[in-house]
Amino acid sequence: MLMRPVSNLLIIMLSLLAFACGGESPKATLVITHARIWTADAARPYSEAMAIMGDTICAIGEAEEMRPFVGEHTQVVDLGGHFVAPGFIDCHVHLISGGRSLLSVDLRDAASPEEFIRRIADYAQQLPPGSWIMEGNWDHSLWGGELPHKSWIDAYTPQHPVAVFRLDGHMLLANSLALQLAGIDAHTPEPAGGEIVRQADGRPTGILKDNAMNLLLQHVPPLSAQQKAEAFEAAMQYLWANGVTSVHDVDGLNGELSSYETARTFQQQGRLGLRLYAAKPLSQWEELAGAGLKNDKWVKTGCLKGFVDGSLGSHTAAFKQPYTDQPNDYGLFLHEEAELYRWIASADSAGLHLLVHAIGDSAIACLLNIYQRVAAENGPRDRRFRMEHAQHIDPADMHRFAQLGVIASMQPYHAIDDGRWAETYIGPERIRTTYAFRSLLDAGATLAFGSDWAVAPASPIQGIYAAVSRRTLDGRHPGGWVPGQKISVEEALLAYTRHAAYASFEEDLKGSLQTGKLADFVVLSQDPFRTQPAALGDIRVLQTYVGGVLRFGESRLGE
Structure with a gap:
């Protein structure tokens, strides 16, 4: 688990203490002012300005309160009233x-x-x-x-x-x-x-x-270091343009932590501008447990990606009842339950973090059963089990996510894509709890959102649009597909920010805009809270900052 960013916060607190005792005010490297800042901090949801020292927020509040932090070399950016949010965290990408x-x-x-x-x-x-x-x-x-x-x-x-x-x-x-x-x-x-x-x-x-x-x-030649670097650079540029500042990478190409290694190389070269939580395949838990890899505010591992079943679109998601359009087909379990249990129990006992794919209702029930058994047998700890996708839930299992502390790591864009044809595959009854964002939240579960890129676009804006409107891509559901599962703009934003940081044990480091946290933030063309659901997808990312550094957009925005 990555520890609280004590060093950053300590430097800021010592600087402020010196100022309070009559010393010179600490000067910020960057001050953002005249903005509508949504902080994702329940104690102070909105602010007008913030000061940044290095890569960390040193003050947040009203514009006048930032004056003492402005020095000769401070860059002051007037955003002209534009909306600011914490940098988006995509909890499920295939990065390379x-x-x-x-x-x-x-x-x-x-x-x-x-x-x-x-x-x-x-x-x-x-x-x-x-x-x-x-x-x-x-x-x-x-x-x-x-x-x-x-x-x-x-x-x-x-x-x-x-x-x-x-x-x-x-x-x-x-x-x-x-x-x-x-x-x-x-x-x-x-x-x-x-x-x-x-x-x-x-x-x-x-x-x-x-x-x-x-x-x-297994017969495809492995990617060279140069090919991985080219892919990583292209991915960073694409993600910045979509307001993404951190990703949880579940790729694990051929069992390699390819993104982890490439990110470390970029970090050594001073080229890294994307924060990474990198997974290794579940079957290789022993290798990860013994690797002794170090974590920091840029690159982190310690998590494992596993699979229970396949996907709905390929008719390989595992269901309790057969597919409506293929009455003899129940989907596929990719591993025996006993084998999955052994891997998960062993990895959990080693203190590793579990991120396991389950899509069909039978696969979801199977994984919940395994998680419940492992937690009971291995004893209490802050494990934050994750279920990746959790798409088609039996209503009888809805309450078990909160009961077991299982994070539903979901990708809302899939709902407006699959919604074009899902009913043909599984019928009208099962779609009532398909992409059940509302039901999960009402049952007390934690939602963390991602994209599944390159399966879907890595656009949190499009994900928010999908979760709030549920308007399918074919235009056939203007009022929303399964509209009872819609959620609010704030709930969707939290799933891409504060709750997404929680899903990687990093809520003390990022996910909200507060003093002592990383200065990762995004500037949007419109305030999503003041935008009609049908128009949320038209919002544009104007700027993306990672650690106080502008990575995407024009520097003179708002002037």
């Missing part, structure tokens, strides 16, 4: 693969098989032979639901292995060359927790689901 997606073929909005094929063919022409074509993030629902087939792209990629993912990351399309390199054919046995989709003659179509993807991905 997200950065790679910005540099790779983009299939997210390919609305027809022809467009899907054209984009891959065009991208292949830009690459030297032998280069892998990865990422993609396609969505077959945009062209009616037919899964892509290797035959679509084989003629255009004879020298390029292809493994392009569905946007949820739980299914990919491989071309014939990639399947050949991986040795996947009609005789390859079905892996536990996965599926090789096959033609009538038994040959693979190219679609691999969940654990079947590992049969191929």
